[in-house]
Amino acid sequence: MKNKTEIVNIFTRKTLGLTLVLSAAAMAFAQEKAGVSGIIVNKKNQPVPYASVTFSNKANTALSDAVLTDEKGQYQLQLTPGAYDITVEAIDYKKSVVNKNITGAGNIGALSIEAEATSTLDGKTKELQGVVITASAAKPYKVELDKRTYDPSQDIVSKGGNLQDVLSNVPSVSVDTDGTVSMRGSTNVKFLINGKPSSLLGIDDGANALQSIPADQIERIEVITNPSSKFEASGTSGILNIILKKNKKIGFNGSVVGTLGYFPRTALNANLSWRKNNWTWFVNGGGGYTENKTKNNSETTYHDIKFPTLDPIPTTPAEIAKVPNVPVHQYQNSVNKTYNKNYNVSAGFVYDISDKTSVNLTGLVRTFEGDGNELVNTYDSFYKYTGATSEPWKLLNPYTLRDSKSVFNNLAFQGDLGLDHKFDDNGQNLSLSLSLQRNRSNNNADILESVDNIPSVQDITRRHSVSKTVIGKADYELPVGENSKIEAGYRLDINDNTYDNFVSSTSNNPLIPNYNNNTDYKEMFNAFYLQFRSKIGNFGYQLGLRDEISNVKINYISQNPDKEPLNKTKNYNNLFPSVFLSYDISKNNQILVNYSRRIDRPRSFFMVPFPNYTNNQNIFEGNIDLNPSYVDSYEVGYNITKKKFTINPTLYYRHATDDTKMLVYRPDERQKVFYTKPENLGNDDRYGLDLNFTYDPFAWFKIMGSVDLFGYKTSGIATYKTIDVDGLTQVRSLDFTGSGFSTRLRLNTTFKLDKTLSVQLQGFYRGGQKTASQDRKDMYAINFGASKTIWKGDGTLSFNIQDIFNTRGMEVTNYSNDYTRSSYMQWQPRQFSIALTYRFKQGEKVEQPKKKKDINSNETGDDQQGGPI
Structure with a gap:
């Protein structure tokens, strides 16, 4: 009971900080990307909120990405330096395509788009009859050289759930009714947390361990059906590498998620980060x-x-x-x-x-x-x-x-x-x-x-x-x-x-x-x-x-x-x-x-x-x-x-x-x-x-x-x-x-x-x-x-x-x-x-130092959490 009391005290303390020890992600070396920001405006130089901005890399489409502007027309994302076609789309505005060479981190300035004939003179969108639509920011599933990456952020079905709920939606992965996970029909799956075996998944815990990791704490899941020699040889059907969230933005950032459900289910989870100087x-x-x-x-x-x-x-x-x-x-x-x-x-x-x-x-x-x-x-x-x-x-x-x-x-x-x-x-x-x-x-x-x-x-x-x-x-x-x-x-x-x-x-x-x-x-x-x-x-x-x-x-x-x-x-x-x-x-x-x-x-x-x-x-x-x-x-x-x-x-x-x-x-x-x-x-x-x-x-x-x-x-x-x-x-x-x-x-x-x-x-x-x-x-x-x-x-x-x-x-x-x-x-x-x-209010993303491009790779950037294992 002593250990149980200690754990409860962790969550009742104001900062959740009695277990604040130090982190395992070497973020400084694995980033190939640079922080890019900008703003979308109309012809009257007014910001255009919720516009879709797509950056298409001319040399390698796997390096492409997309983002939605916020209510002030501003956006920011991480991109690998290179030549891009930038496509801007918004409701009641004409589609716009411009070419730009991204050489490093920074603000690329304002991009202007022209209103459709049905728009009002002040550039604001008229009220539509029926459904209002916008584009999504990014694809949830990406193929890389030696793995496939699934982003659960767009998985609405598992919101407020746990790791087992998320795995039920991952391509090439199946979850049986008893919590048994399989890949391509085989149950010999090797689980990793941030690139290594972890106590989070325990010893012979089965479905209980999968349910103890909240979905909101998962950054992405790497599906490695045929691992290379760099990876541990265990797991004949493949490896599932669960990458947990670690924010890289300057200042104080975070989110809190509360869940209620039936069969009775309650949960409260928080992801908090603070970055200043080194x-x-x-x-x-x-x-x-x-x-x-x-x-x-x-x-x-x-x-x-x-x-x-x-x-x-x-x-x-x-x-x-x-x-x-x-x-x-x-x-x-x-x-x-x-x-x-x-x-x-x-x-x-x-x-x-x-x-x-x-x-x-x-x-x-x-x-x-x-x-x-x-x-x-x-x-x-x-x-x-x-x-x-x-x-x-x-x-x-x-x-x-x-x-x-x-x-x-x-x-x-x-x-x-x-x-x-x-x-x-x-x-x-x-x-x-x-x-x-x-x-x-x-x-x-x-x-x-x-x-x-x-x-x-x-x-x-x-x-x-x-x-x-x-x-x-x-x-x-x-x-x-x-x-x-x-x-x-x-x-x-x-x-x-x-x-x-x-x-x-x-x-x-x-x-x-x-x-x-x-x-x-x-x-x-x-x-x-x-x-x-x-x-x-x-x-x-x-x-x-x-x-x-x-x-x-x-x-x-x-x-x-x-x-x-x-x-x-x-x-x-x-x-x-x-x-x-x-x-x-x-x-x-x-x-x-x-x-x-x-x-x-x-x-x-x-x-x-x-x-x-x-x-x-x-x-x-x-x-x-x-x-x-x-x-x-x-x-x-x-x-x-x-x-x-x-x-x-x-x-x-x-x-x-x-x-x-x-x-x-x-x-x-x-x-x-x-x-x-x-x-x-x-x-x-x-x-x-x-x-x-x-x-x-x-x-x-x-x-x-x-x-x-x-x-x-x-x-x-x-x-x-x-x-x-x-x-x-x-x-x-x-x-x-x-x-x-x-x-x-x-x-x-x-x-x-x-x-x-x-x-x-x-x-x-x-x-x-x-x-x-x-x-x-x-x-x-x-x-x-x-x-x-x-x-x-x-x-x-x-x-x-x-x-x-x-x-x-x-x-x-x-x-x-x-x-x-x-x-x-x-x-x-x-x-x-x-x-x-x-x-919580999001800070600016950290500008990562440029790194030599990893040849023979479609990787879109990593923070080394999913590195060699």
Whole structure:
């Protein structure tokens, strides 16, 4: 409780500053852009408010950008120096196009536009009949050399929400009903915060961690489907790099967002910054309360009913009681309600020692806590031996209620120290960083089970886990001539995860003692990378090689005196090459070809033999012998950008070996208990077309969509031992072989009804998948959002409805030799929320020093938060 009190005090203090430690973004070196400002006026030199100003870079359209003028006709944005076509459009004014060469930061003066014939003589717009429209400022989705960037600022549907809501709208990304995130149909996604693993996402926190990061604190999301050798090799389906906000404007700036919603949801978050002279301070923080309601239904039918051979025939009550039941059918439904409170604060500063050197220090604290109540209703049908001559086997239908009351909490700390040095103005840079992280999680439950309303079993579970992480990095960049660059770096990861599990039960389950255990999981990774990139005419290439040396030690101690301790040591030394090729067909057309090799390291939680006991009929069992899976990934992409649309189709192929699959089986066919265990089984191949596009047919109507059409082929046969109804040990097998074709579709449409009001409809569809052992049905949902600008642009009022038709549910049928199970899960039913944002007066943007252009790159500027990892 002491830690909890400390966290609450952070948010009750006036400045939110008890955790103000220093920041981790080296903003001085990663900026290629310059601050450009100006004003739009009419022929009478009067300002034109809310005009659309588009800067089209003549050499590279990816460097283009757009902005809306404010109520005084003024605008400001960041641009890479170069030649631009400047297009100005406004209601009741003629379109104007001028050419200008941007050489550096500064004010480019006034640009004049001429009124249409329908305008009044004083230059003010007449009142329109019908809808008033203006253009949007920028595209939410950008394609760069080795990643795609999604800007959630224009995502009305997720306003006032959290990271999980934002990810539901990101192209190439899917979020299941239980919070599981996947990319192109694969769930092995590596999450990063500001370019590195973070305590914000915790250890085995699942959807709770995604919900603890407010959407308003997210600057952008980098989707890296095929990372280069510069990036960490983990994450076979790709990397999601979550970049949090850090304001770079002079003076005091910030915003506050309050949210109310149902299912009950409240939140208050603030983003504040202050910059003066060589100092930049920032603090982001807030808290909230949410309620969730999860539904699970399952129906299991057992095949080939077989009665055990009874020889000799039992006659006494004691002998009859030992005869196992024969299961026939089971229907189970559960409702789990959770009540969560979460708080988070990140704060720090950047100090510019000189114009070439800066130091940064950042600290963050995040906590969430709550309680839950899960009711599991089970209706069984099974044959019970009675010993009667006329009816020796009697069909019974008992009703079981399992009432679980749980309490959980999580507390995470992280501190980051960084030093960045710029050797010259040609792009020779050195970046050093150190990150210290700690995450503690508790999950306790008291469970009472009743059969036909008579209490029968009481279980008590206590789970405690602690994760400690140290990450050290060094990255160096050296330009070679005008068109080439060498990049090199080193990274050290040290992770120590401890799990303490305790279970007490009044049942006679012989496995219960195994769940009382202590596990220490330690891993250390040393990584070196070398990368060379260059450009010859329109052809660019990047070659990289990463070497990762891994050492994993697992010490499992069971409190069961009949079990020996398990100790496992694993060492890997793997090379991970990458090749990126690009060819500029024209200034608007580019072909990208790449290859990389990746690794899927087992989660530490998966390797604890008996990690979790909360449901006595559906038990997860770890596998201490689980090994990594390796993936070879290939992509051929094409990118075309025009004024009104962008299209980015990518053909991909991914081949995984020793793929990890979840084996669901019954170790004892006389019982209704199911086990789930991860196993390295066979190969997995994915191939398909990932198409992302934006289309702005009108200034008031914008479309963003993504289509993932993919085929899959999986192989693997698992064998396991089971005890049959006669008490004999049998070897069974489960076939994971399967192939087919599936789809992922997402469409986002935004309508700008007037200068201050926009509405948005967002829908997605996920096609089904089928293998020999599983049939997963398709799923779809539609969301709605509306946003209204108020208080002369200082405020925004947003409203959204998630899952309008309450259709977002996951339906799966599993097949085995002796049973068929159909299940349905809905993690959260339809919900809605309203959010109010207030923005403090914005200062002027900082003029960044010019930096040598990064060759072979479409990057539109970065603040190094998403740099080498």
